[in-house]
Amino acid sequence: MKITEAIKIIDDNWIVKPKGFRVCMQRREGSEWVIDYTPGEKAAPLDSDVTTWRTAWKLASSTPLREGEPQEGDLVNLYVVDQDNNPVDYYATGKRETFNAYSV
Amino acid sequence: MQTELTAKAERLGFVLREYGADMVQAMVILVVGLLLLQFIMRKMKVFIDKRTKDSARANTILYIIYTLFLVVILTSAMITLGFDSRNVFRLIILGALAIIVILLVLRPYLPTLPFKVDNTVKVGSLLGKIEATTMVHTRMKTFDGKTVFIPNSKILNDFVINYHFTPTRRLKIDIPIRHVRDILRTKQLMESIMIEDPRVLLKPARPVVYTLNLVEGCVKMGARCWVENKKFWIAQCDLLEKILIAMDRENITLAERRKAIRVFHETPLQLSSEGENPEAEAQAETMPPATEDASFSAVHDHDEM
Numbered sequence: 001m002k003i004t005e006a007i008k009i010i011d012d013n014w015i016v017k018p019k020g021f022r023v024c025m026q027r028r029e030g031s032e033w034v035i036d037y038t039p040g041e042k043a044a045p046l047d048s049d050v051t052t053w054r055t056a057w058k059l060a061s062s063t064p065l066r067e068g069e070p071q072e073g074d075l076v077n078l079y080v081v082d083q084d085n086n087p088v089d090y091y092a093t094g095k096r097e098t099f100n101a102y103s104v
Numbered sequence: 105m106q107t108e109l110t111a112k113a114e115r116l117g118f119v120l121r122e123y124g125a126d127m128v129q130a131m132v133i134l135v136v137g138l139l140l141l142q143f144i145m146r147k148m149k150v151f152i153d154k155r156t157k158d159s160a161r162a163n164t165i166l167y168i169i170y171t172l173f174l175v176v177i178l179t180s181a182m183i184t185l186g187f188d189s190r191n192v193f194r195l196i197i198l199g200a201l202a203i204i205v206i207l208l209v210l211r212p213y214l215p216t217l218p219f220k221v222d223n224t225v226k227v228g229s230l231l232g233k234i235e236a237t238t239m240v241h242t243r244m245k246t247f248d249g250k251t252v253f254i255p256n257s258k259i260l261n262d263f264v265i266n267y268h269f270t271p272t273r274r275l276k277i278d279i280p281i282r283h284v285r286d287i288l289r290t291k292q293l294m295e296s297i298m299i300e301d302p303r304v305l306l307k308p309a310r311p312v313v314y315t316l317n318l319v320e321g322c323v324k325m326g327a328r329c330w331v332e333n334k335k336f337w338i339a340q341c342d343l344l345e346k347i348l349i350a351m352d353r354e355n356i357t358l359a360e361r362r363k364a365i366r367v368f369h370e371t372p373l374q375l376s377s378e379g380e381n382p383e384a385e386a387q388a389e390t391m392p393p394a395t396e397d398a399s400f401s402a403v404h405d406h407d408e409m
Contacts, residue, residue: 007310019302
């Protein structure tokens with residue numbers, strides 16, 4: 001096997017490099033929970049998972065879970081996804097993480 | 105004397121009678137034209153700035169428009185003044201050709217600044233974005249918001265790093281670890297973090313981690329990877345954060361700054377009774393003479409690790 005072939009196998013299979021990140025969340029609209037993303041699906045994703053997780057955390061901290069019935073504009077189940085909508089592990093814990101976890 | 109003055113006054117009167125109206129008209133054309141040009145250029149600048157983010161290109165377009173309008177105003181004034189229009193056009197064409205030839209011939213010998221407007225450069229200890237250049241100085245905006253006017257002579261005599269000549273930069277993260285047993289885990293961890301970052305490029309070289317050296321019991325690990333110029337700073341901060349957190353999670357101990365202190369007593373050790381403890385007595389005798397103002401001294405303090 002040539003070295004170029006070996007490198008190609010490594011590049012294709014060892015660690016798949018994501019193309020970008022988005023914050024995925026559920027937003028209360030009327031009486032329903034709607035899945036939303038930031039940046040939006042039509043916009044270019046962010047290239048930093050650190051920035052994306054920070055955005056998710058700030059969003060979650062800005063809209064903390066309240067007791068009682070959910071209200072218009074509440075944001076729950078915030079986590080980071082890649083360009084294909086696959087959840088991304090939180091770099092701080094190395095595990096899946098969800099901010100404002102709420103059973104919908 | 106008086107006749108001379110009278111003659112001069114008569115000649116002036118004649119010139120004013122003959123050409124006065126034309127001169128006034130030419131002056132009006134010149135003044136109004138220049139004022140109008142200033143107004144048009146301001147409007148054009150706003151218009152072009154809205155349509156292009158490339159300020160260097162915008163400035164070039166504005167400069168060309170300004171020159172064309174200026175030539176039109178000057179030509180109109182000269183023709184109004186009574187110059188032959190054919191001669192005026194010949195003069196303009198000759199002037200333009202002369203300028204072009206001079207520029208082409210002298211260009212290799214003219215000192216040019218090694219950057220353009222909007223380039224990010226480092227001149228001496230100043231790092232920032234070039235906002236404008238003139239014949240005398242260059243205006244730079246540093247990243248902490250300061251506007252610095254640097255004399256061009258200083259730029260031409262100093263080292264200049266222009267970050268726009270190459271689109272990529274190599275990023276370097278050196279981390280000291282304490283234990284040799286953690287080398288492989290650290291290497292894998294650093295490499296994985298770099299590879300899975302979308303900003304890290306595979307060309308001109310793939311990310312790599314080296315075991316750089318072993319100094320005073322600390323192993324220095326060095327990560328190297330390439331990123332785009334524009335993303336360099338944030339990518340470096342993010343990668344360092346991720347590597348440090350991951351190392352902490354994996355219980356890989358970072359080498360800390362070490363400080364060894366040797367204590368010298370000013371006075372000999374207090375002995376319980378003379379002659380009873382010969383070992384302590386011998387130790388006290390072998391102590392180096394104490395200085396007057398210091399009872400201890402740091403003998404080793406290395407910042408490198």
